[in-house]
Amino acid sequence: MDYKSIIDNCIVSNQLISMTPSEKIVELGYYLDLNMEKTVIDFCCGYGEMLRLWSDAYGISGIGIELFNEFAIKGNERIKEFSLDSHVKVVNTDAKNYKDDTQYDVVCLSGENLCGSLKENIVFMERFLKPDGKLLIGTPYFIEKNVPNELIEFEGQLNTLTEIYDIIRTQGYNLVYFSTGNHHEWERYISWSARRDLESMKLLEDPTEMSKKQEWIDYWYKMYFEYRRRYEAWGMFVIEKVK
Ligand SMILES: C[S@@+](CC[C@H](N)C(=O)[O-])C[C@H]1O[C@@H](n2cnc3c(N)ncnc32)[C@H](O)[C@@H]1O
Incomplete structure (x- = not known):
């Protein structure tokens, strides 16, 4: 058994504030066509661990936007530990007010319903996207259309997979890759x-x-x-x- 990689995975996992595990993040990078020339912006990035992993694995450059200062400080310390601070950084600011004239190859928003709906999140994200770029959206969804009220009170109303697909298509996009989680990730x-x-x-x-x-x-x-x-x-x- 490769004990070391299991332990390393637990350490990386502590830096991720969503259900997506590190190996899946690396896999997503492949389908996002990441390489050394690609630039990425990750809104609501937490510790910026996704950017750190992609910079390590694919050589990308990028910026993460995070509201909570403790996450930004700890994330930047970790990025520095890996000597990736000339490539990626976490900026502590409100994503909703973030201004940037740069257009990125990849724009990410995972684990936060920043603008209130999937449609509005896509409209927000595409302001920062190159015309041939890709969006990465990480979101919870309901497995069935009718779920108990207790869950709606806790989570708000979520889309089903079909609803997510329809919104993506209505906004003029196509789905090029997706990955749903399992109980272990949850x-x-x-x-x-x-x-x-x-x-x-x-x-x-x-x-x-x-x-x-x-x-x-x-x-x-x-x-x-x-x-x-x-x-x-x-x-x-x-x-x-x-x-
Ligand atoms: C569930 S976590 C997901 C973090 C990261 N994307 C990940 O998958 O590990 C949501 C993050 O969004 C941040 N956040 C919430 N509202 C924000 C805002 N308006 N601007 C920037 N960050 C925000 C929170 O502080 C939190 O770190």
Whole structure:
């Protein structure tokens, strides 16, 4: 057994704030035609780990936009550790106000419904895209059309796969690659998030605050066990414009 690569994978996974695992990110890079000449912008990039992986694997240059300063600082430290800081960086700012005249080969938005709907997210992303470029969208979706109200209250209304496809086509794009997740990927993400809450609960002194945090952790896990595991899934979609 290759213990080292399993451990390395766990370390990389801690830097990913969505369901997509590192090996899938590398695979997506292949279908995005990434190489040393390609430029990428990743909105709501978290630690910027996707950019770091692609820079390491394909030699891309790029920029990540992240609202949460702690993620930007930690992401840039890690990028530096790998001596990739001349190629990629995370900028701490609100993606909605981000201005840039550059057009990129690839524009990404994974794990955040930035503009409120898939259609609006595509319209936002294409402002930064070269005419022959590709968009990468990572989004949760409902497995069936009718799901329990408890899940809608928790997640809001999500598209089904067919609805995602129809929106992509209506916006003039074609789907060139997609990949949906499995339980293992979900469970890595669900427990990653719960571990963060557990760590912050350990620092609390006030019993009321502690019990609120515990209630949230219980609710988070039970939403997954009872609803999300069965009715919700996660997909990454590579799309390009129809000429
Ligand atoms: C679920 S995480 C996904 C992170 C990353 N794309 C990944 O897949 O690992 C969503 C990220 O979007 C960031 N975010 C939310 N709203 C934002 C905004 N308006 N501008 C920039 N980043 C934002 C959050 O801070 C968080 O890091």
